[in-house]
Each structure stands twice: as structure tokens, then as C-alpha cells.
Amino acid sequence: MAKGVETSAPLHKVYRTLTFVAVLPHPGKQASSMQDDIADLLERLSRQDRTALRVLYDRAAPKLVGLLMRMLSNRAEAEDALQDVFVKLWQRAATFDPEKGSGMSWICAIARNHALDRLRARKSRAAQQTDPLDDDIQITDPGPSAESTMLLRAQMQDVIRCFDELPPDRAQAVQAAYLKGQSYRELAEKHSVPLNTMRTWLRRALISLRECLDR
Amino acid sequence: MTDDTSLDPRDQDDLLAAEYVLGLLGPDDWRRAQERVAVDGDFAAKVQGWENRLAPLNEYFPEEPAPDLLDQIEARLFPPAPTPARRGWLWGAGLGTAIAAVLALVVFVAFPPAPPPAPTLQAELVDAERGLTLLVGVIPQEEAVIINATGPMPEAGSVYELWAIDEGGAPRSLGLLDEGETRLSGVVQPGETVAVSLEPAGGSPEPVPTGPVLATALLATP
Numbered sequence: 001m002a003k004g005v006e007t008s009a010p011l012h013k014v015y016r017t018l019t020f021v022a023v024l025p026h027p028g029k030q031a032s033s034m035q036d037d038i039a040d041l042l043e044r045l046s047r048q049d050r051t052a053l054r055v056l057y058d059r060a061a062p063k064l065v066g067l068l069m070r071m072l073s074n075r076a077e078a079e080d081a082l083q084d085v086f087v088k089l090w091q092r093a094a095t096f097d098p099e100k101g102s103g104m105s106w107i108c109a110i111a112r113n114h115a116l117d118r119l120r121a122r123k124s125r126a127a128q129q130t131d132p133l134d135d136d137i138q139i140t141d142p143g144p145s146a147e148s149t150m151l152l153r154a155q156m157q158d159v160i161r162c163f164d165e166l167p168p169d170r171a172q173a174v175q176a177a178y179l180k181g182q183s184y185r186e187l188a189e190k191h192s193v194p195l196n197t198m199r200t201w202l203r204r205a206l207i208s209l210r211e212c213l214d215r
Numbered sequence: 216m217t218d219d220t221s222l223d224p225r226d227q228d229d230l231l232a233a234e235y236v237l238g239l240l241g242p243d244d245w246r247r248a249q250e251r252v253a254v255d256g257d258f259a260a261k262v263q264g265w266e267n268r269l270a271p272l273n274e275y276f277p278e279e280p281a282p283d284l285l286d287q288i289e290a291r292l293f294p295p296a297p298t299p300a301r302r303g304w305l306w307g308a309g310l311g312t313a314i315a316a317v318l319a320l321v322v323f324v325a326f327p328p329a330p331p332p333a334p335t336l337q338a339e340l341v342d343a344e345r346g347l348t349l350l351v352g353v354i355p356q357e358e359a360v361i362i363n364a365t366g367p368m369p370e371a372g373s374v375y376e377l378w379a380i381d382e383g384g385a386p387r388s389l390g391l392l393d394e395g396e397t398r399l400s401g402v403v404q405p406g407e408t409v410a411v412s413l414e415p416a417g418g419s420p421e422p423v424p425t426g427p428v429l430a431t432a433l434l435a436t437p
Contacts, residue, residue: 046384048408048433050293054285061281063273070276079282086288087343094380094410095428100263105270112238117249120242152271159271177237178272184239199239206233207226213268 038103045093053090060104061086064111071115071181081118085111112181119181162212170205173198232261236269254373254415256425291343332356338409338432342366345429349392349411351377353403353434360389362397369413373426376418380408380431391418408433 038059044052064085068078088110096106163171169191176182182190188198234240235248252259334352341348347366354361362377369375375392377399390399392411403409410431412424419425 043384046380046408046431047382048431050289053289053292057281057285057288061284062278063276065281066279067273067276069279079284082281083284083288083291086284087291090292091342091430092428094384094386094408094431095412095424101267101270105266105273108270108273108276109236109266113249116238116245119238120245152274156271156274159269174237175272175275177239178269179275181238183241184234185241187239202234202239203230206230210229210233210268 036098036103038107039096039098040103042089042093042096042103042106043098045090046096053086056089057086060107063104064107067108067111068115070179071112072118077118081111081114085114088114112178116181158213162209165212166205166208170201173202174205174209177202228258229261229264232258233265236262236265250370253413253426256420259425334361334437336403336405336434337437338434340409340411340430340432342411342429347375347411347429349375349377349430351409351432351434355402358400358402360399360401360403362392362399364392364395364397368394372416373413374416374418375429376412376414376424376426378410378412378424378428379403380410382406386410386423388418388422403434405434405436 038056041052041056041059045056061082064082065078068081068085069075072078072081085107089107092110096103163174166174173182173187173191176187176190184195184198184202187202188195191198193201231248235245235252238245240248248258252262332354334354336353336355338351339348340351345367347364350363352361353359360377364375377389377392378386379389379401380386381404389401389403389409390397391414408431410424410428412419412428413426414424415426
């Protein structure tokens with residue numbers, strides 16, 4: 001289940017693994033995939049329910065540690081950031097709108113945003129910073145998680161299909177940006193192309209992705 | 216980042232939103248986009264659109280054992296005694312008010328007056344990141360809400376807006392905040408929550424917050 005695949009592999013290379021998971025007999029009923037426990041917890045947080053904060057921590061902290069470790073490449077900073085993220089979740093829970101997306105997506109967006117904030121602050125202080133984990137990070141199939149609903153699996157397959165339609169190096173670059181917070185400048189250096197070329201590539205790739213995903 | 220003339224101009228904003236969500240922008244463009252999310256509802260909606268499109272990629276973040284940091288988090292969110300509302304209320308009142316309070320006490324001792332209306336509900340809104348603290352006091356008999364702000368005022372073109380959120384979770388605007396003390400009129404009930412959001416100048420164009428909510432707190436009796 002935790003079969004490792006290198007980040008540098010395009011997403012379609014993990015397609016088989018994911019398909020395998022998706023066709024496994026799913027224990028939950030279809031109706032349970034409509035349940036968004038995280039959204040319910042966020043709604044309780046917005047009413048200042050402190051018990052809900054503890055439950056949310058148990059449910060979401062492992063995912064957020066994984067996310068923050070990937071993006072910040074530093075355990076101490078990831079743990080520091082984890083505290084900041086939970087403070088933000090408490091303070092902003094009232095702005096979560098379940099009509100606009102799932103609870104876990106909202107939480108991950110806040111955590112990614114916080115990590116990007118830290119990365120940008122770090123990079124503006126130390127202008128040059130190489131990513132020591134650049135070639136180490138592996139994309140592994142997370143297996144069924146709190147959010148591994150049938151709906152999510154279907155969305156996942158759409159994303160894999162749409163990334164598969166892109167030139168592989170551009171698909172990789174978009175993934176590296178999302179998963180590791182790499183900027184245009186870092187990606188241009190890594191792929192040895194001028195920054196403007198990288199920007200033009202990725203903007204075209206993003207337009208294709210949007211067309212494919214909105215189809 | 217608006218120099219790619221081969222792209223449909225209508226795409227520029229949406230692509231900027233994608234670049235912001237992905238983290239492609241350099242520090243300055245990132246900061247500008249982040250501020251824009253706070254004050255531009257259309258742009259914020261585009262950002263949300265991309266967050267949703269790319270959300271399945273979150274599955275690639277593996278779960279890892281999390282250290283138990285709940286105590287630290289709770290200590291930051293719920294500072295221990297003395298009761299935050301009362302301590303904050305006095306501290307936030309400032310020297311001038313403190314002197315006035317001493318004078319009032321002298322007057323009170325000499326000629327006991329009818330008790331002045333005091334807040335019956337209070338809350339302390341703290342955005343630690345900004346260094347912003349708002350002390351909110353509700354005076355029902357005057358249908359007034361008094362806010363004492365300490366910390367930075369919002370960047371040009373934006374404003375802090377105060378909201379009351381009822382127990383069903385529905386927000387209503389109480390008004391916009393000035394520097395220092397602001398007195399707003401409004402009726403707020405026990406059990407309601409107050410929140411402060413960052414909005415474009417003139418306040419949220421919607422009946423709900425459109426910018427980020429910086430802090431929320433439950434109103435409590437002092």
C-alpha cells in the first residue's frame with residue numbers, strides 16, 4: 001500500500017497503484033462518502049467548542065504534519081508551524097463554508113498557505129536556498145484516509161488524467177510547486193530554462209489543466 | 216506577472232490566482248496576491264476555485280505521527296487566569312481612562328451616583344500574527360458596543376469590520392472600526408460570538424465577511 005514512487009515520476013506512473021486502491025471493495029456505503037466529519041468539527045470550532053478542537057487535532061494533525069514536513073523540509077519548523085495552523089483554524093473556523101469545498105481541503109489550504117508564507121519569508125531573508133530534500137521526497141499512495149471517499153477517488157482520477165495530458169516536465173513542475181512550494185525561480189533553475197520560459201510553460205499548462213478539470 | 220500578451224486578458228487574474236495557490240510567485244508578488252485575497256472577493260473566489268481543483272493532490276501528503284502539541288496550542292488560544300476579559304479591559308483602557316477612573320472613584324466616594332452603565336458582555340479578539348487586540352464590551356441598556364483597538368490599523372484601502380454571529384452561525388455586521396475606541400450601536404445577545412474581519416474600504420459588500428476573519432471570540436459576562 002505504501003509503495004514509494006519518486007516525485008520526479010509523472011503522476012500517471014502512480015496511476016496503477018491508485019486505481020488498485022480505488023477498485024478495492026470499499027467498506028463504506030456511498031452515503032457515508034457524503035459525510036464530512038471535518039466540516040462538522042469546523043462548525044463546532046466556530047461555536048468555540050474546545051472539545052472539538054481536541055478531536056480535530058487527533059483527526060487532522062497527522063495529515064498536517066506530513067504536509068508541513070514536505071513543504072518546510074524541517075521537523076522543528078513543521079511542528080512550530082503546526083501550532084500556528086491550529087491557532088488559525090480556531091480563529092477562522094467561522095469563515096469555513098461547506099458549500100464551497102470539503103473541510104479537509106480547507107484545512108490543507110490554510111496549512112499550505114502558512115507554509116508558503118514561511119518559505120517566502122525564509123527566502124527573502126536568505127536569497128539563495130537550495131532544497132536538500134529535492135530528490136528525496138517520494139510520492140506514496142497514502143491509502144484510505146479520513147477523506148478517502150469514493151468521491152475523492154473519482155476526483156483523484158480526474159486530476160491524474162488531466163496531469164497525464166500535460167508534457168511530463170510541466171506536470172512535474174506543477175506538482176513540485178503544489179507539494180513543495182517551489183517558485184518559478186526555483187523551477188527555472190532546476191529545469192535550466194529562463195524564468196520567463198518557465199512562466200510561459202506553466203501558464204499554458206495551468207490553462208490546459210483548468211479546461212480538463214472543469215470539463 | 217501581467218506581461219504575457221499571448222494570453223487572454225480575462226485569464227490574467229485567474230492565472231494569478233493559480234500561481235498564488237501553487238506557490239509559484241516570488242516573495243513580493245506572493246505578498247501582493249495575499250493582500251488582494253483579503254480585500255477582493257472576486258479574486259478570492261478564483262483562488263478558492265483553484266484550491267478546489269488541486270485539492271486531490273493533498274492525498275500525496277502522507278500522514279505522519281504528530282507530536283502532542285495540544286497543550287501549547289490551547290495555552291496560546293485560551294490564556295489562563297486572570298480572566299482575560301477583565302484584565303484586557305483594564306489594560307486596554309489606557310492611561311487617560313485610568314486617570315478618569317481614579318477621578319470617578321473620588322467622585323463616587325464623595326457623592327455616590329447612580330451606577331454608570333458598564334459592559335454586561337465582553338470579549339477579547341486577538342490576532343497574534345498582526346499584533347491586534349480588540350476589547351469588545353456590550354452595553355445593552357444603551358444598545359451600544361464599545362471597541363478598544365490596540366495594534367496596527369489595516370493597510371490602505373482596507374478596514375476592520377466587526378461582526379456578531381448568532382448561535383445558528385449567521386453573521387451580521389456591527390460596523391467598521393476606527394483607531395483606538397469605536398462606539399457602535401447594536402444589540403448583541405449572550406451566547407453570541409463576535410468576529411473581526413479585514414474588508415475593503417467601506418466594509419464588506421456582502422451581508423457576510425468577504426475578507427479573512429482575523430479573530431473570533433465568544434461573549435462572556437465580565
